[in-house]
Amino acid sequence: QSALTQPASVSGSPGQSITISCTGTSSDVGGYNYVSWYQQHPGKAPKLMIYDVSNRPSGVSNRFSGSKSGNTASLTISGLQAEDEADYYCSSYTSSSTPWVVFGGGTKLTVL
Amino acid sequence: EVQLVESGGGLVQPGGSLRLSCAASGFTFSSYEMKWVRQAPGKGLEWVSYISSGGSTIYYADSVKGRFTISRDNAKNSLYLQMNSLRVEDTAIYYCARARGAAAGTSMPYYFDYWGQGTLVTVSS
Numbered sequence: 001q002s003a004l005t006q007p008a009s010v011s012g013s014p015g016q017s018i019t020i021s022c023t024g025t026s027s028d029v030g031g032y033n034y035v036s037w038y039q040q041h042p043g044k045a046p047k048l049m050i051y052d053v054s055n056r057p058s059g060v061s062n063r064f065s066g067s068k069s070g071n072t073a074s075l076t077i078s079g080l081q082a083e084d085e086a087d088y089y090c091s092s093y094t095s096s097s098t099p100w101v102v103f104g105g106g107t108k109l110t111v112l
Numbered sequence: 113e114v115q116l117v118e119s120g121g122g123l124v125q126p127g128g129s130l131r132l133s134c135a136a137s138g139f140t141f142s143s144y145e146m147k148w149v150r151q152a153p154g155k156g157l158e159w160v161s162y163i164s165s166g167g168s169t170i171y172y173a174d175s176v177k178g179r180f181t182i183s184r185d186n187a188k189n190s191l192y193l194q195m196n197s198l199r200v201e202d203t204a205i206y207y208c209a210r211a212r213g214a215a216a217g218t219s220m221p222y223y224f225d226y227w228g229q230g231t232l233v234t235v236s237s
Contacts, residue, residue, distance in 0.1 A: 048226075
């Protein structure tokens, strides 16, 4: 069982917006602004999409945005495109124990 | 361009050993902390091991402690993972990743800005 809870799947039509949630505790998501999000296409390596809750690395589309409220972080993808279909993982710093990083179980995004 | 290229995976019997390598290029390898992260077939991501930029600080997940050894050679821009006493449950794609961030209090990195393409380790009889 993963430390952070994500929905197993979400879906949306091209052009729509979707949000993926990531729920933790006060020891991780709720306690720090150290949440990151990764996109993984089948057979590919994960790609960093968001760090520090809402920061986008250079080169990541501004259609991707992150936020946090309490113990739940969210990734929002606006203007859905077919290429956004992938698995998405959240991650957070945790004060609980080594290695100070916990992952969510992943969410499969389907673009209808 | 930052590149991380893993190698060394393969099929091994339970109880066997493998040594994974990760060749880094496009950045000053010796300045960055690194981690190994694995992904079992159809499963999520799991942190395996961490090494500081100079190699003096090392951590392992409980699931691999005592069996795996992480190391690095900054002169060769390379990261390694020696895996001994392999178990069926170690079957996974193993990724090396560049660790970033410095959490307040611990200064530990908490996200990964570049990942390799992964190398598949299959433990089976």
